[in-house]
Amino acid sequence: MNKHAITDSERSQLLKTTLLTGLQGRSLQRMLDSAIVEEREGRSSVFRQGENADAFYCVLNGYVRLFRLSREGRHADVRICQPNDVFAECMIYGGDDYTFNAQTADTATLARFDLGTVRRLAEEDSNIARSVMTCLSQHLIDTMHCVGSDRLNTAPQRVADYLLERCPIDRGPASVQLPFQKNLLAGMLGLAPEALSRAFSTLRPRGVTVRGRMIQIGDVQALREVV
Amino acid sequence: MNKHAITDSERSQLLKTTLLTGLQGRSLQRMLDSAIVEEREGRSSVFRQGENADAFYCVLNGYVRLFRLSREGRHADVRICQPNDVFAECMIYGGDDYTFNAQTADTATLARFDLGTVRRLAEEDSNIARSVMTCLSQHLIDTMHCVGSDRLNTAPQRVADYLLERCPIDRGPASVQLPFQKNLLAGMLGLAPEALSRAFSTLRPRGVTVRGRMIQIGDVQALREVV
DNA sequence: CAGGCAATTTGATGTTCATCAAACTGCCTG
């Protein structure tokens, strides 16, 4: 793993994240100064469940799986993090140890924020505190949405939801380029890879065509009926 | 619905919640002053998905379901809130509208916190900001745990988990008194009521006996094997 | 371009759980 200070391009990318958008001037600078950038190999562990929590992260590049393991060794993704996503910020006041595992999917670039440092900054600077609260709020809403979606929707509905959320238009044909392997999408939707594949098959009569990572949608309006 | 200012007993109860434990003196007083207590009928809506979010709540008495509805009218609980639970605090910086529904189960007493007021207090008082972050952090961890648990564990395992979490002891026999109807427990575990009932049946050979809300556990250690 | 590996798809099968219907239980009220 390769570590370095923040470059200008990384800096401008970080400005777009939930964590730092909304910050300016000194508050922003203090947060940026507290971060370190890490280059990581594919499938390398960022942290493990039960380890002492000393940092949270922002994805600059690549993808990170957050997951839990069952006693029998089965594996369930809790969240798939994409570029600009912040993860494990819940450890800021959430207890001493990580409660889940984090592992890079491909090679990934992460901005690492020291928890102790950010706690101190949040204490001193109400703008930073507000940014952390915004991040936590948004993340909590998303996770509650995930619980509801898992409990309410079938696999094809969840896939349709995902596609529609990434559709720029309201009606007519569209195409969506998956930003990662179907493997990760399956984990994100709480499905086995086979189940994701079959969900796509189910959507074919509804005008959804799959060619690798490129998904063609015959009619967005029609797809909306599935949900 | 009946509204009134906080009484002394309600005050002392609020001190035990994640939101206010950790606060003292002036910070605590400001939060308490901002709250109003509401007495509510059973099955009354606290707020609905899509409504403008102007408050969050702490349960003083009774139970509140947080749930989402599918387009076809199906219903999925996202969380069951018990006395001392805080809910909808994610709306503090999470957007303008509630993203789920909240409805009382039995008659319930709620402390209502105005979002605008608490935003202002958090801005001015870093102790209050920290309390809100603690609340959000804990809640987010719990919700992520819920996603993992739904995806990883079967119904009997989730029931066993629930019972074990409420078991004071480590080994030998124990008994757990459910604090509410099985209906609510089912919702909490993401199950239909029938599925909960069958999960209890599955656990009978493992030494779990059900009589109304009283659950007898033959051997805690043995039950732990189920998980 | 050939070969090889990983990702994805497809098929077959079994488990888990939701759903509907009906029986049963407990509790409350008249």
Place this chain on the structure above:
DNA sequence: CAGGCAGTTTGATGAACATCAAATTGCCTG
């Protein structure tokens, strides 16, 4: 105590999804 009602359990059935195995595709490297 009878009746009624909500909550719970049980039975029967089907839908949804995981799992295992095998075929296929896609992509990368030599």
